[in-house]
Amino acid sequence: MQTREKLLELLEAHRGAYLSGETIARILSLSRSAIWKAVKALQNEGYAIAAVNNKGYCLLEQNDIISAQGIQKYLRPQLAGLDITVLPTVSSTNTFLRERAGSGAPEGCIVLANEQTKGRGRMGRNFFSPPETGIYMSLLLRPGNCMAEQALQITTMAAAAMCEAIDSVSDTEEQAQIKWVNDIYLHEKKVCGILTEGSFSLENGMLEYAVLGLGINIYPPKQHFPAELKPLAGTLFQLQKNDVKNRLAAEFLNRFYDYYARFACSDYIEEYRRRCFVIGKQVLLQSARQTKSAVVLDIDDRCRLLVRYEDGTEEACSSGEIRIKGEKVYSDCLYR
Numbered sequence: 509m510q511t512r513e514k515l516l517e518l519l520e521a522h523r524g525a526y527l528s529g530e531t532i533a534r535i536l537s538l539s540r541s542a543i544w545k546a547v548k549a550l551q552n553e554g555y556a557i558a559a560v561n562n563k564g565y566c567l568l569e570q571n572d573i574i575s576a577q578g579i580q581k582y583l584r585p586q587l588a589g590l591d592i593t594v595l596p597t598v599s600s601t602n603t604f605l606r607e608r609a610g611s612g613a614p615e616g617c618i619v620l621a622n623e624q625t626k627g628r629g630r631m632g633r634n635f636f637s638p639p640e641t642g643i644y645m646s647l648l649l650r651p652g653n654c655m656a657e658q659a660l661q662i663t664t665m666a667a668a669a670m671c672e673a674i675d676s677v678s679d680t681e682e683q684a685q686i687k688w689v690n691d692i693y694l695h696e697k698k699v700c701g702i703l704t705e706g707s708f709s710l711e712n713g714m715l716e717y718a719v720l721g722l723g724i725n726i727y728p729p730k731q732h733f734p735a736e737l738k739p740l741a742g743t744l745f746q747l748q749k750n751d752v753k754n755r756l757a758a759e760f761l762n763r764f765y766d767y768y769a770r771f772a773c774s775d776y777i778e779e780y781r782r783r784c785f786v787i788g789k790q791v792l793l794q795s796a797r798q799t800k801s802a803v804v805l806d807i808d809d810r811c812r813l814l815v816r817y818e819d820g821t822e823e824a825c826s827s828g829e830i831r832i833k834g835e836k837v838y839s840d841c842l843y844r
Contacts, residue, residue, distance in 0.1 A: 511538060515546040517577040519557065519567035523751070528564035574620055574643060574753040582758030587765055593619045597639070599626040601646035602705055602721040608648065609707070609717045615650040620757065627723060628703065635701060636737060641727040643753055647720045647764075651771050654715040656708060657810075660826055662718050663690050663704045664811040665767040668779045670700055670722065673759035677752055678744060685785045688804075688813050688830060692724075693785070697742020700724045722760070726753060774809055781807045786830060791815075794829045804830075 509517075514536050518527070529540050536543070547565055551557055556568040576592040583590070591614075598604050598621040605619050621644045624637030637644050649662060670692055671684040678684070678694070685693045692700035706718040725743045733741045745752065767776045781787070786804045793802050793815060802815035805822070812824040 511536075511542050511546045512549050513577065514538070515543065516550060516555075516567075516575060517580075519550075519565065520575070520577045520581055523567045523571075524569045526558075526560065526563040526566040530564075532565065569750045570748070572748050572751055572753055574622065574757060578751065578754035579620075579758045579761070582755055582762075584762050587761060589616060590761070591617045593617075595619065595621045597621060597623040597625060598644075600624055600628050600721075601644050602628060602703060602719050605646040605648050605719045605721075606705065606707075609719060613648055615648055615717075617648040618645065618761070620645045624723075628721075635703075635723050636729075636734060636741075637723060638729040638731065641725070641729050641743075643722070643724045643726060643757055645722050645724075645757060645760075647761075649718045649720060649768070651715060651718070651768075654718075654771075656713060656715065657826065659704070659706055659715055659718060660689070660811055661771065662720055662768075663702055664780050665776045666690075666702055666704070666720055666722065666764055667692060668776045668783070669764035669767055670702070670724070670760050671783050672763050672779070673756055674699070674724075674744060676759050677749075677756050679749075683783065686780060686783045687832075688784055688786050688807065689811070693742075694744065695742055698725075698740050699742050699744055724756065726756070777807070777809055777811060780811060786813075786832065790833045792831045792833065793825065794831070795825075795827070 515532065518532060518535060529543055532538070532543050533540055547557055547559060554573055556571050558566045558568055574594055576594050579592055601619050601621050601624065605617060608617055623639035624635065624644050627635035627637035627644060667686050667690055671686060674684040674692065674694065682695060687693055690702035691698050701723050703721045704718055707716045708714065709716055725741060727745055727748065728743050784807050787806060789804050791802055791804055792799050800817055802817045805814040805816055808814055808824055810826070812826045814822065814824055816822045
């Protein structure tokens with residue numbers, strides 16, 4: 509671990525409190541000069557660190573910069589072994605992690621970025637990922653004995669976990685909701701999208717690995733949302749909050765891995781169903797072949813969409829895209 513990382517970990521653990529240069533030097537076995545240089549490096553990255561004679565250094569409460577050290581302090585002890593990497597910018601966290609997965613990286617690798625230059629949604633769509641105002645995160649998963657039809661569970665348990673995480677840090681009484689299959693809404697605006705990509709064995713059809721990607725709009729973009737996104741896109745907050753990015757990322761990881769540890773169980777499905785606001789709605793369901801009008805009847809125990817078409821026939825859909833009547837933007841889905 510580099511000097512900068514050691515110092516940030518220590519300051520995060522004592523956020524809001526002053527630590528003298530002497531104390532830091534003793535704990536980290538560093539020279540006072542090395543500490544000063546590391547403080548300057550962190551300040552240049554945007555961290556608000558106060559330096560006061562006879563008091564020392566203090567990471568101020570009003571910081572909201574995502575970091576591995578900041579996330580780890582909120583994680584449950586059983587998640588201490590997660591390999592968390594935070595990058596200032598990346599083309600796509602999913603692309604970055606898929607490359608690592610293809611090289612044999614183990615489960616538990618997580619990459620986050622402050623910005624994506626080529627963020628991706630479903631079917632090659634761009635995912636708007638401006639700097640400093642969102643969380644862009646991907647997880648590498650290697651569930652054992654997982655068939656293709658079970659892979660949808662990764663996305664749906666992630667959606668349930670993210671809703672719970674948003675509720676835990678939000679300053680509103682309104683709960684986050686799910687638009688089947690993978691969009692998270694708050695105040696009737698989309699605040700999070702989820703994209704899971706996988707590699708399957710040609711020999712037995714089993715999932716070799718999955719990369720679970722999430723993009724969350726924390727604050728309004730400095731240059732505003734593109735015109736085509738304004739009717740749909742929302743943010744969790746309008747003004748900066750203290751350390752909310754690290755708290756939200758950790759809350760999601762805590763809740764997701766709790767569900768994931770019981771992958772064979774379906775205890776998250778009731779939470780998913782409760783938050784799915786399309787049940788009972790008239791929708792347009794777009795598949796690879798056609799677009800049909802339907803009423804959403806329910807979500808089944810495999811998180812498939814149960815619909816009734818205008819001709820009275822019913823179907824359980826595990827793929828496709830839905831548009832609620834009157835909406836202009838399709839939601840992203842996971843698998844076709």
